[in-house]
Amino acid sequence: MDFALSDEERAVxxxxxxxxxxxxxxxxQEVLRRERAHQPGLEPGxxxxxxxxxxxxxxxxxxxxxxxxxxxxxxxxxxxIWTEVGRSFVPxxxxxxxxxxxxxxxxAQRAEFLIPTIEGERISCxxxxxxxxxxxxxxxxxxxxxxxxxxxxxxxxxxxxxGHDADFTIVVAVTDPDKDVRAGGSTAFLVDRSMGWRSExxxxxxxxxxxxxIFDDVRVPARNILGEVGxxxxxxxxxxxxxxxxxxxxALGIGERALQMAIDHANTRETFGRPIGVxxxxxxxxxxxxxxxxxxxxxxxxxxxxxxxxxxxxHSSSMAKLYGAGMINRLVDxxxxxxxxxxxxxxxxxxxxxxxxxLFRIFEGTDEMxxxxxxxxxxxxxxxxxxxxx
Numbered sequence: 184m185d186f187a188l189s190d191e192e193r194a195v196x197x198x199x200x201x202x203x204x205x206x207x208x209x210x211x212q213e214v215l216r217r218e219r220a221h222q223p224g225l226e227p228g229x230x231x232x233x234x235x236x237x238x239x240x241x242x243x244x245x246x247x248x249x250x251x252x253x254x255x256x257x258x259x260x261x262x263x264i265w266t267e268v269g270r271s272f273v274p275x276x277x278x279x280x281x282x283x284x285x286x287x288x289x290x291a292q293r294a295e296f297l298i299p300t301i302e303g304e305r306i307s308c309x310x311x312x313x314x315x316x317x318x319x320x321x322x323x324x325x326x327x328x329x330x331x332x333x334x335x336x337x338x339x340x341x342x343x344x345x346g347h348d349a350d351f352t353i354v355v356a357v358t359d360p361d362k363d364v365r366a367g368g369s370t371a372f373l374v375d376r377s378m379g380w381r382s383e384x385x386x387x388x389x390x391x392x393x394x395x396x397i398f399d400d401v402r403v404p405a406r407n408i409l410g411e412v413g414x415x416x417x418x419x420x421x422x423x424x425x426x427x428x429x430x431x432x433x434a435l436g437i438g439e440r441a442l443q444m445a446i447d448h449a450n451t452r453e454t455f456g457r458p459i460g461v462x463x464x465x466x467x468x469x470x471x472x473x474x475x476x477x478x479x480x481x482x483x484x485x486x487x488x489x490x491x492x493x494x495x496x497x498h499s500s501s502m503a504k505l506y507g508a509g510m511i512n513r514l515v516d517x518x519x520x521x522x523x524x525x526x527x528x529x530x531x532x533x534x535x536x537x538x539x540x541x542l543f544r545i546f547e548g549t550d551e552m553x554x555x556x557x558x559x560x561x562x563x564x565x566x567x568x569x570x571x572x573x
Contacts, residue, residue: 186481188263195260199267202240206233207271211532214273218390219529224274227348231303234278244279244301248286251301253279258490262432262483269436272532272539274390278303282353283425284371284418287410296351296373308349310340310396311419317342318552320419321364325398327356327372332405334358334372336380336398342546346394347384351375353422354396355415362413369415373407374398389538423547427500428486430543431479431507437536438476438514444533445469445521459521468517479503479510498560505553508543515540 188196214224225233237243245261247253256264268275281300285307288297299305316322325338336356346352355371362368374380379401382394410418446469449460459465486503489496515536519526526533544550560566 192260192263195256196263196267198240199242199264200270202237202242203267203271203275206236207273207275210273211271215529215532215535218535224390230275231278233275234303237277238279242277245277246283247279247281247301251298253301258428258487259484262428262487265429265432266436266439269433269438270440272437272535282307282309282422284309284353284409284422287414287418288373291406292373292409305350306345306348308343308345308352308396309419309422310343310346310352310354311422312340312342314339314341318549320423321416323355323357323364323369325354325356326360327358327370327403329358330402333402334370334405334408336372336374336401336403338398340396340398342385342393343382343396344393344546346396347382347392349376349382352380352396353409353418354398355419358412358415365416367413369419370412371409371415371418372403373409374401374403378403387542389542390535424497424500427504427547428483428490428496430547431483431503431510432487434507434511434540434543435476435480435483437540438472438479438511441515441518441533441536442469442472442476444531445472445518448522465521468521472514472517475510475514479507482506497556498566501548501553501556504548505550505557508540508550511540511543 210225218224234243242254242264244251244253245256245264247255249255264277268277279301281297285293285297285300296305296307300307311320311323313323313325315324325336325340327334327336334356336354338356340346340352340354343349343352352374353371354374355369357364357368358370359368376382380396380398382396384394385392387393446460449465449469450458452459460469482499482503486496486499489499515533519533519537522531522533525531528534548556561568
């Protein structure tokens with residue numbers, strides 16, 4: 184059993200680490216200053232400039248197929264890259280990406296939506312969550328009614344990432360109320376903002392925020408159906424499932440950076456004439472954090488590896504998401520405790536991480552939903568304890 188990275192994986196990881204260190208980390212103090220002043224940490228033009236710099240390094244479209252100019256990297260490599268991105272709190276992400284379900288678009292839709300999104304010319308958002316349908320995605324109510332060659336959409340979506348900035352949305356709506364949403368009763372639509380939907384920003388405890396999208400008799404031509412009529416819920420689950428190993432990958436990078444800050448502080452901060460790192464209480468927090476960080480690393484990499492093997496990743500991804508999200512919340516809490524009052528200030532990124540990572544236990548499937556998936560897989564015999572070693 185070989186746990187070592189391949190030469191390619193190590194080279195890619197090290198190149199990304201160098202880029203983040205040289206191009207992204209130097210922006211951190213300015214990002215903190217802006218956020219203290221309630222301004223965006225990065226303006227869209229600044230993010231775009233960084234993404235184009237990364238493109239010169241060869242990093243563009245990590246998951247995008249090569250036919251669209253992307254790298255089409257393995258899930259393991261993408262996991263390693265997201266860990267490196269997580270090392271800095273600057274809100275950076277590599278460019279050249281599009282929602283995975285946009286590849287179900289037909290030729291005309293690809294020209295109008297997919298390719299401009301990959302090139303960074305358009306911004307998309309995915310909308311399935313509603314005020315009464317969060318974890319219970321099958322309970323959506325937003326209705327699309329057929330009217331000639333068009334569909335008319337009425338209802339609201341909420342907590343939509345990028346919703347306030349998006350040029351268009353992929354929205355899942357009920358198209359046949361006589362059918363179960365999960366069994367042909369819902370459809371996905373590509374809806375330009377110019378068609379009449381509006382967004383309302385939602386302020387959260389973190390930086391930035393999602394939005395509510397309001398549809399009031401929004402008319403959408405049938406040619407804007409993504410995939411097939413009745414395929415909406417299926418596409419929605421494909422969209423949601425992809426992020427479940429990416430989130431803990433990002434958490435690993437945050438954890439590595441934050442734990443190193445705690446170690447450095449424990450070795451330099453003195454009380455009663457000696458470094459606080461000699462105190463057992465501090466040592467135990469550091470030891471627990473390293474152990475949990477390493478456990479999360481292998482759960483996450485195994486989930487990504489399962490994707491690369493073409494196996495069903497839901498069980499392993501749910502375990503990685505559940506444990507990784509809990510791990511980073513506990514770790515950041517300990518790091519704040521090690522730093523004491525200084526960790527609670529906005530001079531350091533610790534309180535920022537504290538607010539940011541709390542979301543990891545909620546979005547892309549709550550802790551409770553991950554536990555439901557894991558337990559059902561076992562109780563119904565879909566998987567066995569330690570089944571990957573069978």
